Amino acid sequence: MTDIAEFEAETAPETMKRGRVVQGIMWALLIAAVLIAPALLYPVFAMQLLCFALFAVAFNLLIGFTGLLSFGHAAFFGGAAYIAGHVLKVWGFPPILGILTGTLFAAALGWLVGLLAIRRQGIYFAMITLALAQIVYFFALQMPFTGGEDGLQGIPRGYLLGMIDLSQPLNMYYFVAAVFLIGFAVIYRVVHSPFGQVLQAIRENEPRALSLGYNVDRFKLLAFVLSAGLAGLAGSTKALVFQFASLTDAHWQMSGEVILMTLLGGMGTIFGPVVGAVIVVALQHMLSGIGSWVQVVIGGTFIACVLLFRRGIVGEIARMLKVGGWL
Amino acid sequence: MSTQTLTKPMLKIEGLHAWYGESHVLHGIDLELAEGQLITLLGRNGAGRSTTLRSIMGMVDRREGSILINGEEFITKPAHRISPDARIGFCPEERGIFASLSVEENLMLPPTVGENGMSVEELFEMFPNLANVRKRMGTRLSGGEQQMLAIARILRTGARLLLLDEITEGLAPVIVKTLGRVIRDLKSRGYTIVLVEQNFRFAAPLADRHYVIEHGEVIDVIEAADVEASMDRLNHYLSV
Amino acid sequence: MDPMIRLILAQGMLGLNNGVFYAMLSLGLAVIFGLLNVVNFAHGALYMLGAFLALILYSNLGPWLGLDALHIGFWPALVLAPLMVAGFGMLIERFLLRRLYKLDPIYSLLLTFGITLVLQGVFINFFNASGTPYPGMPDSLKGVVNLGFMMFPKYRLFVIVFSIIVCFGTWFIIERTHIGARLRAGTENPELVKAFGINVPLMVMLTFGFGTGLAGLAGVLAAPIYSVSPLMGANLIIVIFAVVVIGGMGSILGAVVTGFSLGLIEGITKVFYAPASNTVIFLLMVIVLLVRPQGLFGKHG
Numbered sequence: 001m002t003d004i005a006e007f008e009a010e011t012a013p014e015t016m017k018r019g020r021v022v023q024g025i026m027w028a029l030l031i032a033a034v035l036i037a038p039a040l041l042y043p044v045f046a047m048q049l050l051c052f053a054l055f056a057v058a059f060n061l062l063i064g065f066t067g068l069l070s071f072g073h074a075a076f077f078g079g080a081a082y083i084a085g086h087v088l089k090v091w092g093f094p095p096i097l098g099i100l101t102g103t104l105f106a107a108a109l110g111w112l113v114g115l116l117a118i119r120r121q122g123i124y125f126a127m128i129t130l131a132l133a134q135i136v137y138f139f140a141l142q143m144p145f146t147g148g149e150d151g152l153q154g155i156p157r158g159y160l161l162g163m164i165d166l167s168q169p170l171n172m173y174y175f176v177a178a179v180f181l182i183g184f185a186v187i188y189r190v191v192h193s194p195f196g197q198v199l200q201a202i203r204e205n206e207p208r209a210l211s212l213g214y215n216v217d218r219f220k221l222l223a224f225v226l227s228a229g230l231a232g233l234a235g236s237t238k239a240l241v242f243q244f245a246s247l248t249d250a251h252w253q254m255s256g257e258v259i260l261m262t263l264l265g266g267m268g269t270i271f272g273p274v275v276g277a278v279i280v281v282a283l284q285h286m287l288s289g290i291g292s293w294v295q296v297v298i299g300g301t302f303i304a305c306v307l308l309f310r311r312g313i314v315g316e317i318a319r320m321l322k323v324g325g326w327l
Numbered sequence: 328m329s330t331q332t333l334t335k336p337m338l339k340i341e342g343l344h345a346w347y348g349e350s351h352v353l354h355g356i357d358l359e360l361a362e363g364q365l366i367t368l369l370g371r372n373g374a375g376r377s378t379t380l381r382s383i384m385g386m387v388d389r390r391e392g393s394i395l396i397n398g399e400e401f402i403t404k405p406a407h408r409i410s411p412d413a414r415i416g417f418c419p420e421e422r423g424i425f426a427s428l429s430v431e432e433n434l435m436l437p438p439t440v441g442e443n444g445m446s447v448e449e450l451f452e453m454f455p456n457l458a459n460v461r462k463r464m465g466t467r468l469s470g471g472e473q474q475m476l477a478i479a480r481i482l483r484t485g486a487r488l489l490l491l492d493e494i495t496e497g498l499a500p501v502i503v504k505t506l507g508r509v510i511r512d513l514k515s516r517g518y519t520i521v522l523v524e525q526n527f528r529f530a531a532p533l534a535d536r537h538y539v540i541e542h543g544e545v546i547d548v549i550e551a552a553d554v555e556a557s558m559d560r561l562n563h564y565l566s567v
Numbered sequence: 568m569d570p571m572i573r574l575i576l577a578q579g580m581l582g583l584n585n586g587v588f589y590a591m592l593s594l595g596l597a598v599i600f601g602l603l604n605v606v607n608f609a610h611g612a613l614y615m616l617g618a619f620l621a622l623i624l625y626s627n628l629g630p631w632l633g634l635d636a637l638h639i640g641f642w643p644a645l646v647l648a649p650l651m652v653a654g655f656g657m658l659i660e661r662f663l664l665r666r667l668y669k670l671d672p673i674y675s676l677l678l679t680f681g682i683t684l685v686l687q688g689v690f691i692n693f694f695n696a697s698g699t700p701y702p703g704m705p706d707s708l709k710g711v712v713n714l715g716f717m718m719f720p721k722y723r724l725f726v727i728v729f730s731i732i733v734c735f736g737t738w739f740i741i742e743r744t745h746i747g748a749r750l751r752a753g754t755e756n757p758e759l760v761k762a763f764g765i766n767v768p769l770m771v772m773l774t775f776g777f778g779t780g781l782a783g784l785a786g787v788l789a790a791p792i793y794s795v796s797p798l799m800g801a802n803l804i805i806v807i808f809a810v811v812v813i814g815g816m817g818s819i820l821g822a823v824v825t826g827f828s829l830g831l832i833e834g835i836t837k838v839f840y841a842p843a844s845n846t847v848i849f850l851l852m853v854i855v856l857l858v859r860p861q862g863l864f865g866k867h868g
């Protein structure tokens with residue numbers, strides 16, 4: 001969605017210099033914000049922000065860097081939350097292993113869903129992912145271990161590495177912060193690797209990438225698995241934080257919310273999804289008193305973003321600072 | 328340039344610029360023709376001849392300059408008002424036959440833009456091949472049948488100014504000959520025609536004047552009477 | 568009659584009854600997609616809007632106006648509500664969607680998703696989230712008819728017959744009339760149709776109105792069967808998307824046939840393994856994607 005002129009400007013030497021500086025500042029800000037957040041916010045709220053930020057960052061790998069609109073990412077987020085919750089609660093897995101199990105499950109599920117969905121392009125891709133995610137939702141509703149309408153409750157936080165008590169809010173917070181930063185760094189590395197460059201080439205012009213000899217479907221599938229896996233990491237972590245997994249996490253409305261976070265922050269930007277997630281979650285938090293008007297506000301924000309603000313917040317800032325691609 | 332002075336041009340284009348997206352394709356086209364005349368637009372591939380016709384029809388992303396038809400300015404008209412208000416019939420490159428419409432439906436598709444359009448019977452008389460395939464779908468026509476249909480459907484509308492883009496392209500010599508007869512016939516009936524052609528031998532005997540276009544500009548205008556004398560120039564313009 | 572066969576027939580009829588809604592909604596979606604290249608996520612919400620308009624015309628309008636005796640019944644609602652939904656659809660097209668045609672179609676999907684959230688949110692605020700029964704079913708359609716293998720509600724039979732007529736009528740208009748020819752031509756090459764002097768933007772607006780009107784009509788038909796709830800379209804739209812993926816979006820007849828058949832299949836699944844009836848359509852979608860990714864009626868490519 002960036003055009004060629006912009007891309008050329010991006011690679012001009014002065015832009016690169018300015019871009020590096022601005023990006024460095026953003027990294028510093030992000031890390032600082034993550035570290036001091038518990039001093040300013042309730043730890044649980046701060047952790048919620050981080051989980052959704054990670055979810056949005058994972059989602060952005062597809063929409064922003066590969067050009068695929070998945071409308072079913074709640075399946076990975078919510079599905080992983082249930083699986084992690086189950087192994088933590090019933091099988092007594094330690095926290096890290098539980099989260100990893102959820103993540104692996106989401107990646108495997110992503111592989112299956114991706115395999116089917118990449119058989120169609122564009123708008124069909126979105127419809128297929130939405131429909132497949134609905135299967136996961138029905139499983140979450142009907143399987144014996146998920147707790148149906150009530151969700152899976154009473155997930156223990158446990159002890160990290162057998163020593164650190166995660167029921168202490170600050171311990172839990174810094175664990176979640178570490179998970180977030182690792183996930184964020186993974187996406188950053190992927191986007192800036194040769195693999196990420198190919199993904200962006202596919203986004204810009206799929207037939208051209210194909211004619212250059214890339215196995216486009218394989219790249220798309222891999223991106224899908226990665227994105228699903230990291231969405232699962234976010235979902236598993238959220239299950240551990242809140243100690244329950246619920247149908248909301250797997251519902252299509254959640255898939256819509258993660259799209260909004262990414263769109264609002266800036267699709268295809270590095271830091272945008274984090275900003276978008278923070279705003280959307282904070283908005284929901286502040287408006288929780290007005291009942292389902294929240295939905296109206298979210299929907300209205302969606303409409304406004306699509307009509308007026310397609311670059312998103314960080315995308316607009318990047319354009320104003322002329323550092324497209326560096327934020 | 329030896330343009331004969333026209334008392335009252337039917338179509339007069341001045342300083343026409345056109346864009347597809349960001350790309351600036353026409354850089355100031357000037358041309359004119361009087362009622363009943365036939366002009367051709369010649370030039371190499373990609374010169375901007377089709378774009379000139381498409382600009383008249385409002386089928387480009389942006390256009391500037393002046394397009395007067397019977398004295399009325401059309402440069403700012405919305406695309407769907409141009410054909411009815413200027414009584415234009417447009418026959419696009421690649422013929423533009425609709426695959427999901429039958430021959431009859433294709434024929435009836437363009438709305439009437441003026442009186443004295445030909446009746447369906449007259450058209451089937453003019454193009455007997457079409458009468459036999461009237462129920463067939465647009466996709467299942469030969470190139471020649473498609474071309475005849477594309478011309479027939481604009482004659483039905485009562486248009487008086489015809490813009491025809493590469494109507495002989497890819498057709499067998501017999502059919503090209505038939506089309507030549509048709510165009511001559513239309514001219515004798517008083518239609519005003521702009522012809523975009525690669526096939527100069529087809530166009531030469533029909534035209535009153537030739538406009539040579541290159542890089543979106545008119546680089547030469549040759550009157551029919553001067554064609555013999557300008558053959559070297561023409562060969563130079565059109566050689567690949 | 569063998570009780571098993573009787574059960575299959577009975578569930579089949581009920582399934583067909585759901586298929587009515589699949590067919591009408593995917594038909595509208597296909598008509599819109601054909602001309603506008605827009606996947607209208609709000610289709611389910613507009614279906615819900617149609618049902619609510621019927622309910623409001625019957626139950627709420629009178630009290631709002633201070634005329635307690637005023638109940639605008641089913642038959643007028645069957646005309647009025649779809650027209651109102653169509654009008655609302657046309658406003659959406661004219662003022663919102665139209666700005667997005669030059670962009671990737673995912674933006675129009677997201678826009679209509681936003682509209683869905685807004686509509687749902689508004690109705691959740693003003694009406695019971697768990698549903699309100701529609702009290703306006705006409706007396707002439709109350710009761711049951713004996714189909715030989717079961718007693719079938721008269722109203723549901725009416726819905727099946729009526730919607731078959733509507734679907735066939737839509738097919739006829741699009742495939743066999745002059746207006747339909749313009750629509751098909753516009754689907755293929757809107758630029759050229761415009762150059763022929765046809766007001767394509769107007770045609771696009773009316774088409775969107777027609778497609779959304781069909782959704783509204785389906786909503787009115789649904790009101791006496793299901794309870795009218797703000798979320799009635801939410802899960803339905805996802806099923807409809809699966810129907811569309813299965814059928815392929817290219818064909819009008821394909822949308823109708825796929826819609827009815829999937830309703831039937833879903834109903835019959837209930838006989839054999841009830842829990843799977845929620846997901847059978849999605850599973851069929853998976854199978855279709857594996858063996859014929861372009862959809863049963865879709866064109867290659």
Ligand SMILES: Nc1ncnc2c1ncn2[C@@H]1O[C@H](COP(=O)(O)OP(=O)(O)OP(=O)(O)O)[C@@H](O)[C@H]1O
Binds near residue numbers: 370371375377378
């Ligand atoms: N839809 C379009 N988008 C962008 N550029 C276009 C488009 N159509 C044509 N062009 C460009 O505009 C220029 C003029 O094209 P045009 O079709 O008018 O040429 P022409 O003289 O008709 O030649 P020919 O039909 O023989 O190729 C060409 O450089 C072409 O690449």
Ligand SMILES: [Mg+2]
Binds near residue numbers: 377378420
């Ligand atoms: Mg051309």
